[in-house]
Amino acid sequence: MRIATFMAATALAAGLVTSASAETVRWARSQDATTLDPHAQNLGTNHNFLHHIYETLVDRDTEGTLIPRLATEWNLKEGDDTVWVFKLREGVTFHDGSEFTAEDVVFSLERAKTEASNMRQLHADVASVSAVDDYTVEVQMEGPSPLYPNNLTNTFIMDKTWAETNDVVEVQDFAGGEDNYAVRNTNGTGPYTLASRDPDVRSVMTAYEEHWAEEAPDVAEIQYVVISEAATRVAALLSGEVDFVQDLPVQDVERLSNQGGVKIETGAENRSIYFAYRFGEEPLRSSNITDRNPFNDPLVREAIHLAVDREAIQQVVMRGQSDPTGIVVPPFVNGWTEELDAYPAPDIERARELMAEAGFPDGFTVTLDTPNNRYVNDEAISQAVAGMLSQIGVNVTLASRPVAQHSPLIQNNETDFYLLGWGVPTFDSAYNFNDLIHTKEGDYGAYNGGLYSNPELDEKIVALGTQTDLAARDAAIAEIWEAVQADRVVLPIHNQVLAYAMKDNLTLAVHPENQPRLYEMQVAE
Amino acid sequence: MLAFILRRLGQSILVMLVVALISFMLFRYVGDPIASMVGQDTRIAEQEMMRERLGLNDPFYVQFFNFVVNAVQGQFGISYRLQQPVMDLIISRAPATLELAFTSAILALVMGLALGVYTAIRSDGLVSRFLMTASLVGVSLPTFLIGIGLIYVFAVELGWLPSFGRGQTVDLGGWQTGFLTTSGLLSLVLPAITLSLYQMTLIMRLVRAEMMEVMRSDYIKFARARGVPQRRINYGHALKNTMVPVITITGLQLGSIIAFAVVTETVFQWPGVGLLFIQSVQVVDVPVMAAYLMLIAFVFVVINLAVDLLYHVVDPRLRVSTGTAK
Numbered sequence: 061m062r063i064a065t066f067m068a069a070t071a072l073a074a075g076l077v078t079s080a081s082a083e084t085v086r087w088a089r090s091q092d093a094t095t096l097d098p099h100a101q102n103l104g105t106n107h108n109f110l111h112h113i114y115e116t117l118v119d120r121d122t123e124g125t126l127i128p129r130l131a132t133e134w135n136l137k138e139g140d141d142t143v144w145v146f147k148l149r150e151g152v153t154f155h156d157g158s159e160f161t162a163e164d165v166v167f168s169l170e171r172a173k174t175e176a177s178n179m180r181q182l183h184a185d186v187a188s189v190s191a192v193d194d195y196t197v198e199v200q201m202e203g204p205s206p207l208y209p210n211n212l213t214n215t216f217i218m219d220k221t222w223a224e225t226n227d228v229v230e231v232q233d234f235a236g237g238e239d240n241y242a243v244r245n246t247n248g249t250g251p252y253t254l255a256s257r258d259p260d261v262r263s264v265m266t267a268y269e270e271h272w273a274e275e276a277p278d279v280a281e282i283q284y285v286v287i288s289e290a291a292t293r294v295a296a297l298l299s300g301e302v303d304f305v306q307d308l309p310v311q312d313v314e315r316l317s318n319q320g321g322v323k324i325e326t327g328a329e330n331r332s333i334y335f336a337y338r339f340g341e342e343p344l345r346s347s348n349i350t351d352r353n354p355f356n357d358p359l360v361r362e363a364i365h366l367a368v369d370r371e372a373i374q375q376v377v378m379r380g381q382s383d384p385t386g387i388v389v390p391p392f393v394n395g396w397t398e399e400l401d402a403y404p405a406p407d408i409e410r411a412r413e414l415m416a417e418a419g420f421p422d423g424f425t426v427t428l429d430t431p432n433n434r435y436v437n438d439e440a441i442s443q444a445v446a447g448m449l450s451q452i453g454v455n456v457t458l459a460s461r462p463v464a465q466h467s468p469l470i471q472n473n474e475t476d477f478y479l480l481g482w483g484v485p486t487f488d489s490a491y492n493f494n495d496l497i498h499t500k501e502g503d504y505g506a507y508n509g510g511l512y513s514n515p516e517l518d519e520k521i522v523a524l525g526t527q528t529d530l531a532a533r534d535a536a537i538a539e540i541w542e543a544v545q546a547d548r549v550v551l552p553i554h555n556q557v558l559a560y561a562m563k564d565n566l567t568l569a570v571h572p573e574n575q576p577r578l579y580e581m582q583v584a585e
Numbered sequence: 586m587l588a589f590i591l592r593r594l595g596q597s598i599l600v601m602l603v604v605a606l607i608s609f610m611l612f613r614y615v616g617d618p619i620a621s622m623v624g625q626d627t628r629i630a631e632q633e634m635m636r637e638r639l640g641l642n643d644p645f646y647v648q649f650f651n652f653v654v655n656a657v658q659g660q661f662g663i664s665y666r667l668q669q670p671v672m673d674l675i676i677s678r679a680p681a682t683l684e685l686a687f688t689s690a691i692l693a694l695v696m697g698l699a700l701g702v703y704t705a706i707r708s709d710g711l712v713s714r715f716l717m718t719a720s721l722v723g724v725s726l727p728t729f730l731i732g733i734g735l736i737y738v739f740a741v742e743l744g745w746l747p748s749f750g751r752g753q754t755v756d757l758g759g760w761q762t763g764f765l766t767t768s769g770l771l772s773l774v775l776p777a778i779t780l781s782l783y784q785m786t787l788i789m790r791l792v793r794a795e796m797m798e799v800m801r802s803d804y805i806k807f808a809r810a811r812g813v814p815q816r817r818i819n820y821g822h823a824l825k826n827t828m829v830p831v832i833t834i835t836g837l838q839l840g841s842i843i844a845f846a847v848v849t850e851t852v853f854q855w856p857g858v859g860l861l862f863i864q865s866v867q868v869v870d871v872p873v874m875a876a877y878l879m880l881i882a883f884v885f886v887v888i889n890l891a892v893d894l895l896y897h898v899v900d901p902r903l904r905v906s907t908g909t910a911k
Contacts, residue, residue, distance in 0.1 A: 091864070094666050094667055094668060095668045097668075100668065175634075178631070180631065232668060239668060239670060243669070259667055259669075260860075260861070260864065261856045262750070285749075285750065285854075288851065288864060289852055289854065291733050291852075292736060292853065292854055293749075295733075295741050296740075298741045299740040299741045299744055299747075301740075301747060301749065433867070461616075462616055463620060464615065464616025464620045464868070464869045465617070466620075468616070468620060471629060471632075506629045
């Protein structure tokens with residue numbers, strides 16, 4: 061009791077002290093950006109860090125909508141729907157003082173398209189980029205690409221002259237044993253400049269006074285520290301050594317929200333967790349049914365759909381920190397509707413009937429492959445589902461692996477039944493259809509590890525890519541979803557929820573791509 | 586003596602080669618590094634291209650051969666995760682680990698010896714019994730739990746010590762030291778205690794057992810009969826003769842302190858090579874993992890060599906026996 065009073069007193073005192081110097085925010089997360097070269101890798105952690113230093117043409121706000129950043133407006137060129145025109149912001153300077161112009165955009169988009177760049181696939185449909193004048197850029201696409209601006213939210217703009225001076229015109233090629241200047245040095249137009257960097261330990265960023273935004277951010281200095289152990293990260297917040305914690309474990313959310321001096325912000329993440337099946341007549345590799353594939357029967361898939369209790373998973377496994385769903389996209393993705401999102405209450409009786417009807421009154425056995433270090437409580441979700449399926453006779457053997465071993469199983473089609481999490485960086489359903497639903501061939505169906513194939517849907521999916529009439533396109537998306545849902549191609553479980561913990565004088569909403577922007581953080585006195 | 590050293594050196598090189606081979610074989614099963622290097626929206630074709638560029642499609646023996654040839658020259662390639670030369674990374678992280686390891690080793694040795702001698706001489710005392718029981722807890726509690734427990738008591742509840750990191754460091758010509766700043770020293774306290782606890786209890790129990798054994802031997806009885814002061818018997822005669830096993834264990838434990846600092850470094854986010862290793866394992870950063878394992882093997886080999894040589898200095902009987910065996 062006495063300790064508690066003492067604690068409260070010190071917490072209060074600490075609170076008073078920090079509010080005086082509240083402009084510095086110490087931000088802790090589980091891993092560091094792997095490189096500062098903006099086009100070397102396509103990783104959320106890197107983008108998150110770099111959004112403070114570099115800027116993109118267009119950006120995405122916490123609602124998931126596109127907003128202007130270095131481009132003030134963008135539209136398809138009149139009379140030619142294969143050209144995107146970007147109007148650039150005037151009066152923007154790089155941190156070294158040089159002016160931002162169309163040349164820099166041309167240079168950066170071309171750099172992002174080179175072979176060593178991992179951002180390449182986002183610009184695969186770009187034929188050429190050209191500067192019309194100092195503040196107008198035209199991007200010539202290979203064909204109609206109505207959604208190209210969606211691909212630009214993480215492609216950062218570099219200073220052409222700076223890149224040439226420091227010999228970083230080319231993206232670092234680390235297979236060649238290279239280690240270039242841009243990996244550790246920056247020159248962006250963003251709201252912060254890099255003051256110091258010690259990879260994996262601590263990076264300091266200070267507000268850039270010449271930034272074009274009218275108001276200076278509340279946070280004048282960011283100290284970005286890496287604490288990989290979740291318990292230590294939380295302890296550092298409680299002891300007042302850090303102010304803002306990302307990558308918060310779900311089991312700590314409730315406890316922390318009852319803690320004085322700490323505030324929790326939660327919000328939907330752009331990532332859905334689902335299970336997928338092996339399709340095709342060929343018998344499953346891991347099943348006791350050796351003459352056919354039970355998953356190929358729609359009745360079995362429906363039975364499984366009815367046997368899974370999504371709300372129980374939310375309450376027990378996720379401790380309330382998830383949004384159960386009936387569709388593999390979160391609500392802010394184009395194509396999502398409330399009807400599609402609906403899921404049935406579990407009905408074991410009906411599910412058993414369906415199993416019997418499908419010819420499996422005694423059920424069957426199957427191996428379920430699950431990652432154990434990629435998504436929030438991924439292994440525990442699989443365990444829960446395995447338990448639920450045993451009620452209808454589907455006896456699941458759980459095979460749990462780190463994501464580095466799990467992911468090749470899906471890419472090489474070596475799994476009968478698996479868990480996967482899927483985010484939609486373009487915020488449009490076509491992205492899911494391309495990778496998860498389309499038959500696996502060429503550029504399509506990369507993560508369709510169960511080899512689902514429906515030629516009729518394939519045609520519609522391909523057509524989406526070049527459809528510029530947005531109303532017709534949306535109608536086509538609705539049609540495809542209806543077919544996918546009716547066919548129970550995948551088994552959606554929930555959308556992940558993100559939580560950020562911070563000192564209670566700070567305010568920052570959760571970003572759907574887990575990219576908190578500290579220049580948007582509000583600091584109360 | 587020279588022949589002895591040469592023979593041990595030959596053995597050491599063989600050990601290093603075997604470690605290289607085994608670690609290299611193991612890495613084929615830890616997973617696909619590409620899966621951790623890219624996001625889900627990287628196309629499969631792009632991933633295939635990266636795999637080709639990194640030489641992951643080469644046959645095993647080609648990869649192994651390249652690895653050994655480069656390793657001999659101190660080249661371990663570029664870290665997949667941090668995109669910096671692995672050797673630079675390890676060299677920049679080594680001071681943190683070495684400072685932590687040596688602080689822990691000295692703490693363990695000094696405290697272990699003192700407590701061991703004390704509990705041996707006053708084996709029936711109340712304090713001794715308490716220490717012996719407490720030492721059992723020290724041996725059996727996992728490092729992780731001890732670390733988190735210390736953090737909660739001393740960082741979160743009391744607010745006396747930092748919970749993570751190394752604090753401020755000073756650059757001494759390429760060696761980042763935390764010994765010269767207050768925050769550096771404060772940051773060292775909890776991890777050093779955590780890391781040393783196991784070794785400390787081990788040394789204490791060992792010293793106690795050895796010492797009690799020696800105290801029963803004839804020459805101690807004779808010394809006592811001759812009227813040699815108890816103090817001299819304890820420290821001059823008995824302690825000296827308990828030192829051989831203690832040196833062996835301490836030497837080997839120094840290796841394990843460096844090798845197993847992994848857990849402590851993870852709990853305290855101590856930016857040393859152990860933490861680097863764990864972070865690399867999580868993303869299958871093969872060049873770093875391979876280099877780390879080689880380094881640890883090297884440390885063990887060197888320590889073993891040093892321990893063998895130390896025996897000769899401390900215990901004259903060993904000198905005679907190698908001499909006659911030749």
